[in-house]
Amino acid sequence: MKLSSALGLTLPALLLAGTAHGADAPVVVTSIKPVHSLVSAIMQGVGTPELIVDGAASPHTYSMKPSNARALQNAKVVFWVGPGLEVFLAKPLEALGTDASIVELDKAPGLTRLAFRQGGAFEAHDDGDDDDGDESGTDHDHGHGGFDTHLWLDPVNAKAMAAEITTTLVAADPANALAYQGNAEALNARLDALDKEISGIVSPVKDKPFIVFHDAYQYFEHRYHVRVAGSITVSPETIPGAERIAKIHKKVADLGATCVFAEPQFQPRLVDVVLEGTKAKAGVLDPEAGTLDAGPDLYFTLMRAIANNLKDCLSRES
Incomplete structure (x- = not known):
């Protein structure tokens, strides 16, 4: 299936020029702001990822735009939580060609996954x-596997997601591997400090x-x-x-x-x-x-x- 068909968009709309990217940076697309933030931190000094659900929009109620379709069409890497959260992305991602690496972060090794509450x-x-x-x-939240998909609200989960992001970026862009790995180490240190800080705030x-x-x-x-x-x-x-x-x-x-x-x-x-x-x-x-x-x-x-x-x-x- 073509991406244009999956989104109900015309091919010319998909082929309009997208956002310019640095020559050395892969085109990376992210679904929601928390994911975009982690990817941005790891890509600092190399490039800036694109964001689909921007502004005050929610992934629970979002509808794809032509600009989002262009971003996906040009992407080398796409990071999203998964179909349990961003339902609107499932069909467009299925329609993508095989060139892009599509990463479901809800499958990252080391995550804590909590089942939906019952009763x-x-x-x-x-x-x-x-x-x-x-x-x-x-x-939208309660299908696709039976666990709560708001995984990022635990900094330890954010570290697991960041590790998967780093591994993917290094594989997609080995020329910038050292930058990604150095940024990931700095991000992990900040996440450890944040964890301790929040514990003190809410205690x-x-x-x-x-x-x-x-x-x-x-x-x-x-x-x-x-x-x-x-x-x-x-x-x-x-x-x-x-x-x-x-x-x-x-x-x-x-x-x-x-x-x-x-x-x-x-x-x-x-x-x-x-x-x-x-x-x-x-x-x-x-x-x-x-x-x-x-x-x-x-x-x-x-x-x-x-x-x-x-x-x-x-x-x-x-």
Whole structure:
């Protein structure tokens, strides 16, 4: 299948001139900002990878653009998390020619992979509510292997992804192998320091329960032992039914003073409904970095922001 057919685009649109790249740099395309940040850090001094899901867009709701098609058509290497997260990329990548190395980072050696939670405040379909029936294992996050794909929210996983990125870039561009390897060593040191820093930030509030918009934070929770008590929706593409909202509202009330976190890419109305009549406070978490500028430092800004926003909201007096 041709890439143009898979995207519903005309061949002339695909063949328009793309972004210029340095002669010594391979054309590298990345799917989402956290992946782009890790690749950018490893490619510093050699080249700059392209990014598909830019700005405030979310991979959960993204639609391919002609510029994205051009980037994929010209790519020597493509890094993405995998079809469990970037569903919109699956068919276009299948249609690519064999020249590009396509790397699913959710298969990187050394990753911790956590299964989707089952039951209670994290899973709507177990309660038999027809309004919530779409929140089953068929949505964007919950297919393709049965594990949570927000893998980057643990710096140790980020190190495993960075190792796979480095191995791929060295194989694709051996002339710049020393640069990639040196950058990877520096990145690993920064990730180790970040891990210790975040642990210190969240330690004073790690026993305080909170509710998130969708269940994207399991890796952060697992790493730092914070108490995610439930999610408003299993996946952000799916609007939860009235029964689920009522259950989460009761959960917040039963927990006492806590926090409910919205996400900037999605409507906060459901958060307001959950908060109504409770002592809970509102906060914002941005697991996909929609509000941040892309670049090699984004990953660190993202992780610090999650830690600091958790601490700030959970530390507030009722």
